[in-house]
Amino acid sequence: MHRLLLVAALFIAVAPAAAQAPSDPWQHQKLWYTAPAPDWDNSLPVGNGRLGATVLGGLAEERIVLNEETLWSGGPYDPTNPGGYKALPEIQRLIFEGDIEKAHDLFGRTMMGIPYEQMKYQPFADLRLTFAGHEAGSDYRRELDMDRAMVTVRYKVGDVTYTRETFSTAVDQVVAMRISADRPGALNFDAVLLGFRNQAHSNYGTDYFWMDGIGPDTLRLTGRSSTFLGIEGRMRYEGRLVARPEGGTAEVDYKTLKVRNADAVVLLFAAATNFVRYDDISADPSARVAAYLDKVKDRSWDAMLADHLEEHRSWFRRVSLVMGPDTATVPTDVQLKRYAAKPDPHLAGLAYQFGRYLLIGSSRPGTNAANLQGIWNDNSNPWWDSKYTININIPMNYWPAETGGLPELSEPLFSLIKDVSETGRSVAREHWGARGWVLHQNTDQWRAAAPMDGPSWGSWPVGGAWLSTHLWERYLFDPDEDFLRAWYPILRDQARFLADILVEHPKTGYLVIVPGMSPENFPLYPGNGRFFDEVTGAFLKGRMMQAGVTMDNQIVRDLFDAYLNAAEVLGVDPELRAEVAEKGRRLPPNQVGRHGQLQEWFDDWEDLEPEHRHISHLYGLWPGDEITPRGTPVEAAAASVTLDLRKTGGCGWSYGWKVGLRARLAQPEQAHEQIARYLSDNVLTNMFSRCGRALQVDGSFGTTAGIAEMLLQSHTDTLDVLPALPAAWPEGRVEGLRARGGLTVDLAWENGKATELVVRTTRAGTLVLRGAPTGQVTVDGGRARSRAVAPGVISVEARAGATYRFVSSVR
Secondary structure, X not given: OOOOOOOOOOOOOOOOOOOOOOXXXXXXXXXXXXXXXXXXXHOEEEEOOOEEEEEOOOOOEEEEEEEEOOOEOOOOOOOOOOOHHHHHHHHHHHHHOOOHHHHHHHHHHHOOOOOOOOOOEOOOEEEEEEOOOOOOOEEEEEEEEOOOOEEEEEEEEOOEEEEEEEEEEOOOOEEEEEEEEOOOOOEEEEEEEEOOOOHHHOOOOOOEEEEEEEOOOEEEEEEEOOOEOOEXXXXXXXXXXXXXXXXXXXXXXXXXXXXXXXXXXEEEEEEEXXXXXXXXXXXXXXXXXXXXXXXXXXXXXXXXXXXXXXXXHHHHOOOEEEEOOOOOOOOHHHHHHHOOOOOOHHHHHHHHHHHHHHHHHHOOOOOOOOEOOEOOOOOOOOHHHHOEXXXXXXXXXXXXXXXXXXXXXXXXXHHHHHHHHHHHHHXXXXXXXXXXXXXXXXXXXXXXXXXXXXXXXXXXXXXXXXXXXXXXXXXXXXXXXXXXXHHHHHHHHHHHHHHHHOEEOOOOOOEEOOOEOOOOOOEOOOOOOOEEEOOOOEEEOOOOOEOOOHHHHHHHHHHHHHHHHHHHHHOOOHHHXXXXXXXXXXXXXXXEOOOOOEOOOOXXXXXXXXXXXXXXXXXXXXXXXXXXXXXXXXXXXXXXXXXXXXOOOOOHHHHHHHHHHHHHOOOHHHHHHHHHHHHHHOEOOOOOEEEOOEEEOHHHHHHHHHHHHHHEEOOOOOEEEOOOOOXXXXXXXXXXXXXXXXXXXXXXXXXXXXXXXXXXXXXXXEEEEEOOXXXXXXXXXXXXXXXXXXXXXXXXXXXXXXXXXXXXXXX
16 A cells, blocks of 8 residues: 655645646637537536536437436335355355356355345436427537536527527536527527336336426426335435526426527526435425525526536636647547547547546535446436446546545545445345445445345455545545544444455465455356356356455455554554454465466466456556556566556446556556547547447546546655656646645646646655656745655655745756
């Protein structure tokens, strides 16, 4: 586990950049297109953490899909399977003896949660706007301005220009839309607010919605969530759309809102459910919606917009990135298609900021954590239920939070961790016979923690450990003992769980997790291959269960290190510290396999899928830090071979992961190759990452975090400046990046070399830098001393509350 960059503890400073970039970095933070979105997957998103909207931008018919983050199928439930642990010794014996088939089946019969699957994130409403006579518009432009968090659609019909502007405001907790015409009285349209029903599961008797018109200017949608897998649909929800015409009229005709002869109209959408927390659904959605609308009843569009911009920019403008010439004159979909052949630094900069934009839009203090699709969804049966998949996706969602100047946006993840540390106690006890708490591969809004979907996915008990490492990472970026003390019990109880489930490998004496698996890959041991799984009732490619897989070992080491460091800082629990330290020493080391690769499993098996999308056994390289080119060169070289063997295939998130992995190996061109392939082949036109055919947010977040790793790294004792800068990005400037130890950093480079570096901190300590500009060093405008400690490495004794500036003597 990495140490703090400064020897003394530092307090984080998330401050505005010290100086603005030479050109305005906010002017061209836009994605834009010359045609409507062909489908929902390519629509443009806005969000305030709780309410999301996606705009397709049609001419004669506009479609806006509306989401409220707490609308899920089912209701509170507990999938714990009492007594499941009784079969665990036999499952472990079978695995050690190589009888994976029987172990797999026994796990499926005894240790799965009930029900086997989990609940689904649901769409809320479908707003349709019909504009008669607008079929043949001209001069069309559809745009997402990330700095304004606004989608704008503009076009002409005849000599009239029509404009639609949409944003989701965290200040007023509504989705706001203004539709205008530049000729008085020229605006006419009809609006309907449609509901969603899960027709695929034939839940006509369990879920419902009603669509009603209320008074002269309001549409209302009310409903109940669907029952799924025997879990009663207990969610209640309400949404209302209110029209405020400017000139002309707005009236409701049964279920249709009709606007006639208006100059403009403002539409306000408010929504709520009865959700309070995973075990409490006692809220009144109607009262909540009424309160939201009452708050904005006297608020003008201009006032709401001004407050929205100020609030959004307080997040978005914390980090700026300018690379290369501005290419904003070219539509975004065209830029994406040509990136592989003609790398565009400006587009890479947009990809970086798009990940930050999505996190701001889908995760705010007090909301749910961002799920597989953030908060955006148009399908009652979304891919993988749009829930929380732990074995890479949800951790990746939060990788950009710390480096990207958005640490508070991790609070929803921390709340999720707290919740599952509660629900996971009975699962740890009944499924594993262990102290503490456990989370397996997935969870949902109801914080289900038991094995799910089938033994091939459910037999992975380290999901809670992975998520818990985010708590320690927060402390490393912001060394606050009060924070650490508040969250220490979760780290402690996760360490207890892992210490309890480790068992001695009968052939080596190492302590290993069994059963475990390397998500979601198949070891090619003799006899493994396609089989019929009695739990899922489907043919699967192979079985996954093993003992002592590399990823499990790395995650356990990472969690143990985090716990031991936290306990040492706080000076608590000496007996548990001794137990954890002793068991940590008996974990298997990383191993190099026959091809020079880092072994994925305890035994040196080949892969059933050699180019598998997951790279689980490289967790120790990134997001972990036990593998580094300078600290563990043999393992780092083996990790590089692994990446070469995996090649560049996989889902969007695979590319995002590989960007950061290559950056950690100081391989700039290979990292950029992943970005090029990602932007060319694995994003939708709106820059959402793609997994197969599915829209997901994880790859967008992973790519953002990976680009940050290319520019600045702080996971060792040294602040590494431009550790993986590719030739395609010869010049640029970034302001506001955060580093471990409580640092904020501005950085400029020309011809591939750092020319200026600004480091800010608020506590004293030794600052060690690699790749910093070699020349004058100042502190708060006066000269400062630095000393060389190795080739290309300098150190400075940093003062409290100081700003250090390193300027190259050669430009």
